[in-house]
Every structure is written in C-alpha cells, then in structure tokens.
Amino acid sequence: MAPAMSKAAIILAAGAGTRMKSALPKVLHKVAGLPLLGHVIGALRAAGVERIVVVTSPAGQVVRDYAKAMGCDSAIQDQQLGTGHAAACARDALADFSGTLLIVNGDMPLVTGEIIAECLRAQARTGLAMLAFEPADPASYGRVLLTPDGFLNRIVEYKDASDAERGVSLCNAGCYAADAQKFFQWTQLLNNDNAQKEYYLTDVPSIARTDGIKCAIAVADEVSVTGVNSRAELAGAERMFQDRVRKRLLADGVTMASPETVFFAHDTMVENDVEIEPFVVFAAGVSVKTGARIRSHSHLEGASVASGAIIGPFARLRPGAVIGEGAHIGNFVEVKNAVIGTGAKANHLTYLGDARVGAGANIGAGTITCNYDGFTKSITEIGAGAFIGSDTALVAPVKIGDGAITAAGSVITQDVEADALAIARGPQTQKAGWAKAFRDKKKLEKK
Numbered sequence: 001m002a003p004a005m006s007k008a009a010i011i012l013a014a015g016a017g018t019r020m021k022s023a024l025p026k027v028l029h030k031v032a033g034l035p036l037l038g039h040v041i042g043a044l045r046a047a048g049v050e051r052i053v054v055v056t057s058p059a060g061q062v063v064r065d066y067a068k069a070m071g072c073d074s075a076i077q078d079q080q081l082g083t084g085h086a087a088a089c090a091r092d093a094l095a096d097f098s099g100t101l102l103i104v105n106g107d108m109p110l111v112t113g114e115i116i117a118e119c120l121r122a123q124a125r126t127g128l129a130m131l132a133f134e135p136a137d138p139a140s141y142g143r144v145l146l147t148p149d150g151f152l153n154r155i156v157e158y159k160d161a162s163d164a165e166r167g168v169s170l171c172n173a174g175c176y177a178a179d180a181q182k183f184f185q186w187t188q189l190l191n192n193d194n195a196q197k198e199y200y201l202t203d204v205p206s207i208a209r210t211d212g213i214k215c216a217i218a219v220a221d222e223v224s225v226t227g228v229n230s231r232a233e234l235a236g237a238e239r240m241f242q243d244r245v246r247k248r249l250l251a252d253g254v255t256m257a258s259p260e261t262v263f264f265a266h267d268t269m270v271e272n273d274v275e276i277e278p279f280v281v282f283a284a285g286v287s288v289k290t291g292a293r294i295r296s297h298s299h300l301e302g303a304s305v306a307s308g309a310i311i312g313p314f315a316r317l318r319p320g321a322v323i324g325e326g327a328h329i330g331n332f333v334e335v336k337n338a339v340i341g342t343g344a345k346a347n348h349l350t351y352l353g354d355a356r357v358g359a360g361a362n363i364g365a366g367t368i369t370c371n372y373d374g375f376t377k378s379i380t381e382i383g384a385g386a387f388i389g390s391d392t393a394l395v396a397p398v399k400i401g402d403g404a405i406t407a408a409g410s411v412i413t414q415d416v417e418a419d420a421l422a423i424a425r426g427p428q429t430q431k432a433g434w435a436k437a438f439r440d441k442k443k444l445e446k447k
Contacts, residue, residue, distance in 0.1 A: 006099045007120070008051040008180060009044045010090045013037055013063055013106030014077040019230040025056075025063050026228065031109040031237050032245075033284045034266040036228055037063065039109035041070050042266075046113025047120065049102065053090040082198030083174070088187040094180060100124075101180035103201065107228045109237050110244070115224045122218035123177035126151070128208050129216040131175035133225050141171035142202065144217065152215035155202045170217075173225040176201060182211070241266075277313070285319065303335070306342075324359070337377075338369075341384065353377075358384030358402065366391035383418060 017026025027037040034042075037054065044052055054067040054074045064074040075090045087103050094101070100123060102116065115131070122129035130152060132144045140158040143165050147153045155172050156165050178186075186207045190199040205215035223244070228234050245268070246259040253272030256262055261278040269287040270276070276294045283301035288294065292305045295312030302319025305311060308326040315329045320337030323329060327340045330347035338355040346352060346363035354371040356379065357363065367388050369380040380394045383402035388394070390408045400406065401418030410424040 007047070007049045007102070008053070008094060008097050008099060009049045009102040009104060010087050010094075011037065011040055011044075011052060011054045011072075011104055011106045012083060012086050014055050014057045014060065014080070014086050014089075015107070016057070016080070017107075017229070020234075021231070025060055027063060027106040028066060029228070029234055031228075031234065032241050032264060032266040034109075035066065036109045036237075037066060037106045038070065039266065040104060040106055040111060041067075041072060043111045043113050043116050044102065044104070047116035049116070051094075051097065053093045054106065055086050055089050080198075082192070082196070083201040084187055084190045084199035084203065087201060088184065088190075088199070091184045091187075094184075097180050099180055101178055101183050103176045103178075103183075105174050105227060108225055109228065110224050110226050110240055111220075112224055115218075115220045118220070119175060119177045119218040122216040126214045126216045127179055127182070128205060128213050129177045129218055130205065131173040131218050131220055131225065132170050133173050133220045133222050134169045135171055135222045138166075138169055138171055143168045144170040144172055146170070146217065147214075150217065152205050152217060154206065170219070172202065173220060174201070174227075175225070176204065178204075178208070182208070182213075186211075280312075286317075352380075354396065355380040355382065357382045358386060360384055361386045361388070363388045364390035364392065364408065368393050370395045 013027045015026060020026050020029065028035045031039060041052060052072040054063065054072050055077050056063045056074055058076055058078060067074045073093050075093045077086045077089045100120060119129050119131050135141060142155050142157050143161055144155055145153045145165065145168060158166065186204050189207050190203055192199050208215060223240050226237055226240060228237050242263055245264045249270055250256060250259060254270050255275040258278040262276050262280050264282045265284040267284055268282045271288065271290040273290045274288050274292050277296040279297045280294050281299045285302040286300045288305045289307040291307040292309045298312035298315045300317040303317035303321035305323045306325040309323045310328045311317065314331045316334045318336035321335040322339045324340055324342040324344065326343045328345040328347055329335060332348060333346050333350045336353040338352045340357045341359035341361065343359055344357045344361045348365045350363055350367045351369060353369050354377050355369045361382050361384060370393055371377055371380065378396035380396045381399040382388065383400055383404060385403045386400050387405045389406050389410065392406045393411045395411065395413045398412055399415040401416055403419040404416045405421045406412055407421065407423040410422060412422055412424055416422040
C-alpha cells in the first residue's frame, strides 16, 4: 500500500476538442509556451497537490506521455459518457489514496494555485466544495443557485432555467473538491437519466446532500477559470495571460514603454529596474537581472541576462546563452550555448555558438564561431580582453588567448597565444591597369 497523501487531483482531459480542428489534443495546445494541461498541473502543484491523475481518451497516448513526463499518473475513459463518468475512471488509480481530492478541467490555462487553494479552504468547511464565478456575460452558463445560508442549493442548466434563475450571475466553473473516498462513493450513485445519457459531476452535490454534506462555494474571478475550446479562445487565453504578466511586472518595477508589444513565456523571470523596449519576445527559460536593458525586436529563449547587460536591438539569444554583467549583445547578433563574460561586447552582425568569451573581450562585426562540422559541436574559447577583428571565422575547436588580437578577415584554425596577433588571410596583390583593360575588353565583346 502506498502511503496516504493529503491532497490529490483528477484532471479531466479526455475531451475530443473537435472545435480546435487539430491532430494535437486540445490540452496540449500552448499558452505562453506551455500546454494547457501543464498550466493546470502547475497550479495544482502550487496549491500543494502531491498526486495527480490525468483522465484521457483511449487515443490520448501523447497526453499520457506528457502527464508522465510531468510526474502524473493517467487513467483512460473508454467511452465519452460525461464528466462524472470521466472522474470515476480515476478510481482505480487512486484506490490507495485517502485525503482531499480535487477534480479540475484540463483546459484552464489561467487557473492559479491560489484559486485551487481557495477551493480547498471551502471544502474544509463542509467536506465538499465547488468553484463558481461571475462572468461579465453569463450567456448560457449553468447557474449556481444558493441556499439562504450561502451553500449550494442546485445547479440549473441555462436551457432549463426560469427567467428569474437566468438573472442569477453566479455560474458553474466545473471544479470540485471533496473527500476522495466519499467522492467515489457518490459517483457510483450517478445516473444518466437525461437527454444526453451521460453522467454529470453537477449531480454530485445533490447526492452528497443525502449524506448530510453541504456543498460550499468558492468564488473565482472569470479570467482564472477561462476554458479553451477553439483556436479563437486559445488566442483569447494568450492575451489574458500576457496582460496578467505585464501588469504584474509593471507593478514589480519593470519598465515597458509599450507593454502590449512585449510577450512573455509562462516561466519568464524579470527583476525590477529592467527596461524592456517594444517588440520583444521571451520564449521559455529566460531570466533577466536588475538593471539590464532589452532593446527592441529581440528574441530570447533559454537564456540568462545579468545586471547591466544590454541586449539588442534585433538580437537573438538561444538556449544556453549566458550574458554576463555589463556585456553588450548588439543588433543582428545571435548567441547559442555560449557564456559571454563581464563587459564583453559583440555589437553587430555576429554568431557566437558553443563559445566561451572572456571578460572585456571585443568581438568585431561579422565574426563567426564555426562550431559544427556536420557531426560534432566544438567549443571556441576567447580569452579576457581579446580583440576579434571584423569578419573573423573561428574554426572550432580553437582557443584565443587573453589579450590576443585576430586581424580582420582572418580564418583562425589554430590556437592563438595570449597577447599575440594572428593573421590568417592571403596576401594582397595588385595588377596595375588590369581593371581598365578588363572593362575595355568587355565593351568590345558587346559590339
């Protein structure tokens, strides 16, 4: 028997997602670079949930693979028989669990750990809780009707509601928290006596009431429980995510003159007193320290930027780029798997891949680290204070010593000693009058 855990969750992710019109399962479409399912898992972990079971369709192997990679178990819903049936499919996977169980949808990328925690706090009051919200436009959401003492009376679907009931603004968000053992007992009592012949989670609170358990209500903001069912809704969720992050960073002391043009990933870390100019994109895995400046039209992914560094404009930092304090990475410079030392500069038209650049080194325009021979990636080492002349090709593996200089236009294939000058280019020759003679000959050929 596995040890009992205090909190577990079932994520419902078996839906076909037909409105997405995609071969990729809906829950693996991304907001801010992370699958919808990943956002939900992250929120549950933030709320202290130790054990998670993702319910998938039989065809959802790719979802099960992702769940496993995220440290979750999975269960299969063989037939699409409703939300209650889907949750019950996790019974065997949680047979050894005793504690509080959450049931959440897998398509809510904006849910937070605090929202999950609020649902757990509500559950602690009575033994059962449901998440509700008040949308700006209730539209056709199921309405949540309360008793005079503030507990759930019943959930009524819009099509079945009276005019007075449709005037209620509180709506069902589809998430529940309950004692795990009791929850599975209640799901065994669900019936499919409805037009769709499906088993619904919305019937669980009424079954729990027969056990003397009231359903408490936790109220979430509309954004946090936004679901995604189409490409348009996916784009809408992305906008809401970006707006949330922009507001937080502005409040934390980050300068953005045009925040609506800056895009962040789910895990972007930006400290205070960073300046981000317009049209910057942060992909996953980026951290930027206090005092750095990210200039316009730069793209950063899997990179760290130290205090006082300047990136861009039009720079690209790829995974493994580590930019040191006060370093400059300028326009049309690409850095990949390279450590750029304190105060080093590569201001224009350069590729630094699989490289180590020492403090204070200067990399001239047009420099290329030739790091790949078609089979192997090799390292270029550039020493502190070295000066790499414009249009230098550094053929890795190669080392440039501290304080060394390479002449412009050189192809460096051998190590350069510290403080040496390396020249690797053909000697310049000159043929007097050759250009004029050439032109005269071509003019005669055209006659």
